[in-house]
Amino acid sequence: MIEVRNLWHIYDGKKEALKGVSLTIGNEIVALVGPNGSGKTTLAKHLNGLLKPTKGEILVDGLDTREHSVAELSRVVGYVFQNPENMFFEENVFKEVSFGPKNLGLSDEEVEERVRWALREVNLEGYEDRHPYSLSGGEKQRLAIACILAMKPKYLVLDEPTTGLDEKGAESVKKIVRKLHRDGHGILLITHNMELVLELTDRVILLYNGEKAFDGGVKDFFELNLRDYSLDKPALLKISSSLGLGFFRDLESFLDSALRRVSQ
């Protein structure tokens, strides 16, 4: 379990980016949402020790992030950065994925085994010799996930994993996220995409001005007046509520219910 206790972060002694945030994350998919500048990235960077608390503490499976380096924490919390191209530097996919496990000091056989496994997890088998920059958007994102996954962290932070992807690319990423959750990973999903929140997550944490404004189930979340937080309801929920049909997680169950209504 990741426990964040009364976390404050103040940049350069003046900018209060987080003001007393407390939360816990277990083996679940949690969405972290909020308008730009609300502190999402700042919070996420604390989970693997890239940033240290100004006040308060974070315990990752009992490890205090103030007492462990990023390299140590990266075995427990994997952070997939927003733009995958910001991390690719090797000449092929295989070498790219092996960078992380190599940094952990594993033997060549173990590294190779992990790379093959990670590529299988994200459906990129057979891509070993491709150049990372030659992949499509969705494939790049999945490669980025594989790079982190190969370090076998228990928790994964995904920063805007579907931004800039087409429908097909986004769909492939969603599939991977669901699968990783089933495999027992805890996942923190930073996103602006409310459709993604609706489809993937059970729990939502809303940050606003560096404070936690909401923490609860996805159904309750979409009953908030999201306009107050510069967020927007998914089109699906807008239509279903104007039809008086209630709450749906995906298009299919909505259509089922709508058709039943029509045929009555």
Added chain:
Amino acid sequence: MISSFYVERDSFLHSLDPRVKLVASFLGIVAMILFNSPYALLPLFLFILLSLRFLGKIGFREQWQVLKPLVPLMIITMIVWPFILKPPLFGLFFGFGYALRLGALGLITFSLLLTTKQRDLILGFIKLKMPYEIGLTLTIALRYIPTLYTLTMTIMDAQKSRGLELERGNFFTRVRKTIPVLIPLIISSIKTAHELSIALESRAFGTKKKRTFLHDIKMELRDYISLTVILGLFIAAAVLRYKYGVGYVRI
């Protein structure tokens, strides 16, 4: 995060014509090169500090922010001279002058950027009959320094999250460890440059030799007065230096 250096203030330097500021900065740098004795360089340096503070409303703390990254370089310059020039104390004294020159160079350049909008800077360049491309290239390059800095930090964080430990190891391992940071940085910069050139071309950059301007700048009385004062000061400095040998140590 800063995206451009310009800070909006209501000051004399801010309202001065960019051409006057460009000429003044150039002459200021030349003046720092004319002299080599700290007896002349220190007063010049203090003069720059004070005029930025009182004419440009740029506080000493902000000036320190500019100087801070230069300090290691200034110190190195200073302690190298005693090895070149004997006696050592004289070398140190001489090195101090060089350090002041460096600091002044940084201060003058940055104060030009801090007090002048990018748009006016380019306009000033062109009106001084300098090639437009040079002005544009320079300002774009300067404009991207903060962006590149932020990008470097992001890439470093991304690679640290993959277990890269930049601080560990001897000199050579550390140099090798910069590769995972440098390569994404270079690729991203090339992409940005390419996109920028497309953006420029799609706005018909370079089709007409003679450009027209949306905003124009005009020299006013106080600009002429300032220019005269600056030229006067510079000539006085040159006369002192060449006619009377003030502020120059022969070595």
